[in-house]
Amino acid sequence: MTTVSDLHPVQATGKDLSRRFYITAWRWHFYAGLYVAPFMIMLAVTGLMMLWTATLFGRDGEKTYVVEPQATVAAVSLQSEAAVKEIPGQIVQYIAPRTPEQASLFRVNQGEASYMVAVDPYRAEALGHWERQAGLYDLASDIHGTLLIGTLGDRLIEIAAGFGIILAITGLYLWWPRDGQGFGSVLLPRLSAKGRQLWKSLHLTIGFYASLFLVVFLISGLTWAGIWGEKMTQAWSTFPAEKWDNVPLSDKTHASMNHGGVKEVPWTLEQTPMPASGSEAVVTGTAQGQPVTLDAIVTLARTLGFDQRFQLAFPGDETAVWTISRDTMSNDSANPLDDRTVHVDQYTGRILADVGFSDYGAAGKAMAAGIAFHEGDMGLWNLVLVNLFCLSIIFLSVSGFVMWWKRRPKGAARLVAPTVGEHGPLWKTGALVMLGTALLFPLSGAVLLAVLLLDLLVLRHITPLKKVLS
Known part of the structure; x- marks a missing residue:
């Protein structure tokens, strides 16, 4: 339920208090939808852009080139030399390539610029390159997360997500069958209806099914929000670095491995300090007595069970580590249970940390699965479901506007919002329920309180403005 609903209070006949409560919920749904609907359309459209860009070309462009499989694969060190010759x-x-037909990818930094180079893993020949973070996926991701206006955009979207929860709650209440009607009247749309009634029936039914997933998408999306995600839930759900015995810690956190708005590190690890090379940890990694080379680290990764696609981050300075990782959030695999991050000392080749899905806390596990589901990374069924959900959100947003436009009197110079009339105890109950829900999300709660105070102290005392907003 993501937009202005057109459910008419005639459906809520019965006791006066029950009717007031119904209209109060409708009024909350109406005003929340005015703010949320444009954001929901933006999130759905950019979400579809990211989904199909990743599906057709790969999140990192790994599907851009197709190679012909050979009997042997060239050493990764030779492949890296080809990448450096290219850039x-x-x-x-x-x-690492996901399938035998895909190219290896190398990220090469050239001053402040960063490029991706595709290399034939069999012939160790560069196939092409492109500027990183300049593709359609990255553009859609930046809009999806910040509206291209940085922190302000992040905050505006977080507010919309909080009010989106209110839309889901009020929408489900408005959807509930009344006046002796059974669930069949709302579980299936009345396609025989005409005009506004048809729009309303479609909005009801599609909104019900979409609301079952809306909260999941909003909560998983909020995990990356600046206040609710990073300052609240993530802060107390971070994997404790203290579990890494006798391992020195870097001043950097795992978030330093992200690039721009695109997240590459599992949510529960993002704020955890990185380990530092130079440890006396005795967990065997690469072959003892042998140089810790790129090929040795890749061999270790395969030995540890990193098959098909995985990512390997090179040490960036004298205290940094090799990091082998695989997670669904980065499109490495389709199963969150396979998430794993391994840090290796760049001097000794010893394993400093090995974190898998089973090591996450309850919130970390929920977010690992939730984010993978949100991004459509868990297989064809997930891809189809996310497509249907995004299209449903777009329809609900548009249909809400259409119903409002059809309901408002021609030439009306006001919003024509649902009118509660005399406030009763159930109105207060509804307000408290919505206020409590909003306060679970600080930014949305702050905006709600500000609006209530503005209405109490200003709007209701300025007759022309009050009329326009009514």
């Missing part, structure tokens, strides 16, 4: 610079990341 001279410093290699900072290797992404």
Whole structure:
């Protein structure tokens, strides 16, 4: 339920208090929808852009080139040399191919610029390159997360997500069958209806099914929000670095491995300090007595069970580590249970930390699965479901506007919002329920309180403005 509803209070006949409560919920749904609907359309459209860009071309562009499988694979060190010949610079990341037909990818930094180089893993020949973070996926991701206006955009979207929860709650209440009607009247749309009634029936039914997933999408999306995600839930759900015995810690956190608005590190690890090389930890990694080379680290990754696609981050300075990782959030696999991050000392080749899905806390596990589901990374069924959900959100947003436009009197110079009339105890109950829900999300709660105070102290005392907003 993501937009202005057109459910008419005639449906809520019965006791006066019950009717007031119904209209109060409708009024909350109406005003919340005015703010949320544009954001929901934006999130759905950009979400579809990211979903199909990742599906057709790969999140990192790994599907851009197709190679012909050969009997043997060239050493990754030879592949990296081909990447540097293509783009001279410093290699900072290797992404192993998911299938025998895909190319290896290397991220090469050239000053402030960063490029992705595709290399044939069999012939160790560069196939092409492109500027990183300049594709359609990255553009859609930046809009999806910040509206291209940085922190302000993040905050505005977080507010909309909080009010989106209110839309879901009020929408489900408005959806509930009344006046002796059974669930069949709302579980299936009345396609025989005409005009506004048809729009209303479709909005009801599609909104009910969409609301079952809306809260999941909003909560999983909020995990990356600046206040609710990073300052609240993530802060107390971070994997404790103290579990890494006798391992020195870096001043950097795992968030330093992200690039721009695109997240590459599991949610529960993002604020955890990185380990530092130079430890005396005795967990065997690469072959003892042998140089800790790129090929040795890749061999270790395969030995540890990192098959098909995985990512390898190179040490960035004298205290940094090799990091082998695989997670659904980065499109590495389709199963969150396979999430795993391994840090290896760049000097000794010893394993400093090995974190898998089973090591996450309850919130970390929920978010690992929720974010993978949100991004459509869990298989074809997930891809189809996310597509249907996004299209439903767009329809609900548009249909809400259409119903409002059809309901308002021609030439009306006001919003024509649902009118509660005399406030009763159930109105107060509804207000408290909505206020409590909003306060679970600080920014939305702050905006709600500000609006209530503005209405109490200003709007209701300025007759022309009050009329326009009524």
